[in-house]
Amino acid sequence: MSDTDLKATPGNGQPPADEASAERLTSAPVESEAPTGIGVFGWLRWTWRQLTSMRVALILLFLLSVAAIPGSLIPQTAENAFQVQTWQAAHKDLTPIYQKLQLFNVYSSVWFSAIYILLFVSLAGCIIPRTWQFVGVLRAKPPAAPANLTRMPVYAAWHTDADPATAVAAAQRLLRRRRFRVHGSGSAVAGEKGYLREVGNLLFHLSLFALLAGFAWASLASGTGGKLVIEGDGYTNTLTQMDDFNGSAFYGPNDLDPFGFHLDNFTATYQLTGDQMGQPRTFDANVHYWTGSDPTRTKGGVISVNHPLEIGGSKVFLIGHGYAPVITVKDGSGKVVYHDAVPFLPQDPNLTSTGVVKVGDYGQKDGKKVQLGFSGFFLPTAPDSFGPTTGPRSLFPGDANPAMVLTAYEGDLGTDSGVPQNIYQLDLSHLTQLQQDGQPARTKLTPGQGWTLPDGYGSISFDGYKQWASFSVSHRPGNTVALTGAMLAILGLIGSLLVQRRRIWVRAVTTPDGRTLVELAGLARSESAKIAEELADLAVDLQDDAPALDEPEEPEETDASGASAEPDEPDGPSESAAPDTPADATPSAPETKE
Amino acid sequence: MILAIGVNTQLSGLSDKLIYSAMFVYALAMFAHMFEWTFGSKGGVARRSAEQASLAAAAAQVSVTEQVRAAKEAKAAKKVTVTVASADGGTTTLTRTALAGEGAIVVTSGRGEEREIDGPGAAGTSEKGDLAGRIAISLTILGFACNFGGVLLRGLSVMRFPWGNMYEFSCAFGVTMIGTYLLLLALGKPVRWMGLPAVVAATLTLGLATTVLYTADEQLVPALHSYWLGIHVTTAIICGGAFYAAFASTALYLGREAYDKRLAAGLPGGPFRTSASVWERLPATATLDKLSYRINALVFPLWTFTIIAGAIWAESAWGKYWEWDPKETWSFITWVVYACYLHARATAGWRGRKAGYLALLAFACFLFNYYGVNIFITGKHSYAGVG
Ligand code: HEM
Numbered sequence: 001m002s003d004t005d006l007k008a009t010p011g012n013g014q015p016p017a018d019e020a021s022a023e024r025l026t027s028a029p030v031e032s033e034a035p036t037g038i039g040v041f042g043w044l045r046w047t048w049r050q051l052t053s054m055r056v057a058l059i060l061l062f063l064l065s066v067a068a069i070p071g072s073l074i075p076q077t078a079e080n081a082f083q084v085q086t087w088q089a090a091h092k093d094l095t096p097i098y099q100k101l102q103l104f105n106v107y108s109s110v111w112f113s114a115i116y117i118l119l120f121v122s123l124a125g126c127i128i129p130r131t132w133q134f135v136g137v138l139r140a141k142p143p144a145a146p147a148n149l150t151r152m153p154v155y156a157a158w159h160t161d162a163d164p165a166t167a168v169a170a171a172q173r174l175l176r177r178r179r180f181r182v183h184g185s186g187s188a189v190a191g192e193k194g195y196l197r198e199v200g201n202l203l204f205h206l207s208l209f210a211l212l213a214g215f216a217w218a219s220l221a222s223g224t225g226g227k228l229v230i231e232g233d234g235y236t237n238t239l240t241q242m243d244d245f246n247g248s249a250f251y252g253p254n255d256l257d258p259f260g261f262h263l264d265n266f267t268a269t270y271q272l273t274g275d276q277m278g279q280p281r282t283f284d285a286n287v288h289y290w291t292g293s294d295p296t297r298t299k300g301g302v303i304s305v306n307h308p309l310e311i312g313g314s315k316v317f318l319i320g321h322g323y324a325p326v327i328t329v330k331d332g333s334g335k336v337v338y339h340d341a342v343p344f345l346p347q348d349p350n351l352t353s354t355g356v357v358k359v360g361d362y363g364q365k366d367g368k369k370v371q372l373g374f375s376g377f378f379l380p381t382a383p384d385s386f387g388p389t390t391g392p393r394s395l396f397p398g399d400a401n402p403a404m405v406l407t408a409y410e411g412d413l414g415t416d417s418g419v420p421q422n423i424y425q426l427d428l429s430h431l432t433q434l435q436q437d438g439q440p441a442r443t444k445l446t447p448g449q450g451w452t453l454p455d456g457y458g459s460i461s462f463d464g465y466k467q468w469a470s471f472s473v474s475h476r477p478g479n480t481v482a483l484t485g486a487m488l489a490i491l492g493l494i495g496s497l498l499v500q501r502r503r504i505w506v507r508a509v510t511t512p513d514g515r516t517l518v519e520l521a522g523l524a525r526s527e528s529a530k531i532a533e534e535l536a537d538l539a540v541d542l543q544d545d546a547p548a549l550d551e552p553e554e555p556e557e558t559d560a561s562g563a564s565a566e567p568d569e570p571d572g573p574s575e576s577a578a579p580d581t582p583a584d585a586t587p588s589a590p591e592t593k594e
Numbered sequence: 595m596i597l598a599i600g601v602n603t604q605l606s607g608l609s610d611k612l613i614y615s616a617m618f619v620y621a622l623a624m625f626a627h628m629f630e631w632t633f634g635s636k637g638g639v640a641r642r643s644a645e646q647a648s649l650a651a652a653a654a655q656v657s658v659t660e661q662v663r664a665a666k667e668a669k670a671a672k673k674v675t676v677t678v679a680s681a682d683g684g685t686t687t688l689t690r691t692a693l694a695g696e697g698a699i700v701v702t703s704g705r706g707e708e709r710e711i712d713g714p715g716a717a718g719t720s721e722k723g724d725l726a727g728r729i730a731i732s733l734t735i736l737g738f739a740c741n742f743g744g745v746l747l748r749g750l751s752v753m754r755f756p757w758g759n760m761y762e763f764s765c766a767f768g769v770t771m772i773g774t775y776l777l778l779l780a781l782g783k784p785v786r787w788m789g790l791p792a793v794v795a796a797t798l799t800l801g802l803a804t805t806v807l808y809t810a811d812e813q814l815v816p817a818l819h820s821y822w823l824g825i826h827v828t829t830a831i832i833c834g835g836a837f838y839a840a841f842a843s844t845a846l847y848l849g850r851e852a853y854d855k856r857l858a859a860g861l862p863g864g865p866f867r868t869s870a871s872v873w874e875r876l877p878a879t880a881t882l883d884k885l886s887y888r889i890n891a892l893v894f895p896l897w898t899f900t901i902i903a904g905a906i907w908a909e910s911a912w913g914k915y916w917e918w919d920p921k922e923t924w925s926f927i928t929w930v931v932y933a934c935y936l937h938a939r940a941t942a943g944w945r946g947r948k949a950g951y952l953a954l955l956a957f958a959c960f961l962f963n964y965y966g967v968n969i970f971i972t973g974k975h976s977y978a979g980v981g
Contacts, residue, residue, distance in 0.1 A: 274810055
């Protein structure tokens, strides 16, 4: 519960002004009820006040959490474009509606952005004024004791023979020792402590901006590219070498950090036994890398899953791996028309992989220009025979029993049409499958084996295989800003949530009967029960200098505390408070003294 | 521990046995707590006329020993009576007395509305109930030891942090749930009422772990080979245990609040046809509310840290800090709803019941993130070892 409202129960009249300011323990905005002033300006001001109010912040926060949900249930383009296509194919009727609502791009959609932008506007409108206000608080003295201390939530009083000045001086000393900020004025002392709460709260909210700034910077100045590299091949960080590249306003193809690396080999190990057989255990890409433009001065390194390689302003992450069978194709005359390692893409955890071979330079057959295409599977651990329905399936991701299954096509690959093609797929529109005995020609090969194609098309041989690894090359500034923001946010939160801001007042006055009345009152957020203990401790210490007197009868003042508590709590059954106050509030008066 | 690598199947077998024992002992503790509640309803605070006395007794019970001492030393002590106004819309004042030299703060009396005073606890005034409760706590401690041992041996058997799959998280979750409760108890907080919800949840969690989620002890997939596993997942599990304690407290706060309202309106019994005596024996709304707020407030920074640590880890494993993977998304949602709750507590018109609902919702998001996302939604985090 906010301190502001400890006593501010409307209904039985507002507390006196001195209490209102004394009780304000936060610079949180005071909720405004209705438009103030008239005309457009008044309404504008009202709207702004509403937008920057806690209530609207609360609603916006809530909206933000609700708005984040659809993105976790519907596939997202940014995360997995392929999944989105599959989903869209399966839900033809819903797709247009979802597209209109930007449900495939929730986190960059207009409505999601609107919520968080409004939230940050609201945050700015709330936090910046609060910061100035708080600076003001730090400059000012702790608010003076309100006239009626009994109205404070925590209260203690006793009579003493010591004179008021001694008691006040002692209180001031004790409060200082407890590291309160203290301000004495005549018969009273005001002390305040726990400013770190407010500091923490402001720090937390402000560092959300640092976080945002970090993200904004990153989205304006970062770029990510992907590259699949086969063992033995190299990579230079230029656009032409990348499989794909996503740049941003300030990081385009010309800004790529100059470096390169050579993939010496890739090793993967897998669980060999038990339930989790086949689960990967380690992936390591061994590389030699260089920065700048001189590829001869290299250093060795390993890129593995939790250990990206940092080179020249970029990071290289290992994100995937697979096999690349080495294939040779000969034409009918025995001339080699194709020889390469072809990366096949894994389809399941056991690395059943699919891929295609496009032989664009086959040349002529029967006086006609011909191209050949092959599509098939690579199985690192092939079963002895395939079931008719399941198709080729690998049993294990390691290369225990590698084999390939291939079918062949002839015709026009479509590679010369100028339209960019997916290198992992055959465009079947101008291809015909080779037949053997009236069936599509198909074969299973183990490394070293070859296959003579039907109709004199020549032969294909499976010479062996290499592994490939795919990397993501990412240049992303702004991380430090975001990270610093995040760390400060946590620090701020700790201060904000674990520190209690609290005030204690001590007043000593001479009563008409010549004794001194010492009164202590405390105020904290109601989450803190500690204030009572703190006050009690202080009071006990204070009694060294201002010992309590035996009370011959109920002191008037304590009685008043019970009575005056009532008007503040109009909704409580107040009759319970009044009658038994004197007895309970100051129990066992006779045994009070030493 | 060099030997441990060699004998890992033995260790993990022992670990499995310990987890089963923990489950069994928690279940026994659960029955003991049920006896405690049942006896308590018979022997205890059946009628409101008897309440005054029993509440006074309860208040006294809090610190009987100190009071005796206090009485003895009262002559020599400096004694200060502090009047505390309850800010929760009630009119109660509690009086606290500080004894010089003792440092002890003694609650000497409460007055006014009984509903503001904490109930006597599950056992009511029944001695049998109290005995059952004590047995339950002893069993809980024993169960905790088994549970902890099970997790520890699992870790030793694979020589890594033992939270690489859902079975392992769940076992660790049992440890943090019961651990939070026992810690609160050890700190002298009035949380004996939490015993039943704690052991019920721990029994269910371990039951689910050993049946549906069981995964043999193995090494981890490469993405989990990181010291961030130790940091991120450990804090997540601690948050889980503590959030659960806060959840139990919030749920009972809402129940007790509803009961108080019914009482004020002259309706018999508690909400949802529960017996009034259950609610009467619980702590006051203000106490429950404060406890849940404190725990949530304490854990929220840790949860924030967990998410940030997760983002850092995601970057080193997958190359991106944040991809709105379902797990990330739901952590974010959970975080925002908890932030909502904290805001609600500072916003007029939202504190109390409404804030309580938000806290429940936030915990529901946490649970969904844990079970729902792992089981029903596939994302990059789907190495949980199920399905
Ligand atoms: C956008 C406008 C926002 C406003 C006007 C706002 C305002 C406030 C205020 C005034 C407090 C302190 C309450 C008090 O001292 O009693 C507070 C606390 C807090 N705010 Fe915000 N905030 C905003 C946005 C956010 C956002 C975006 C978050 C994070 C998701 C956030 C998280 C918190 C947390 C965790 C606390 C601590 C609660 C406590 O002290 O009990 N706030 N906020």
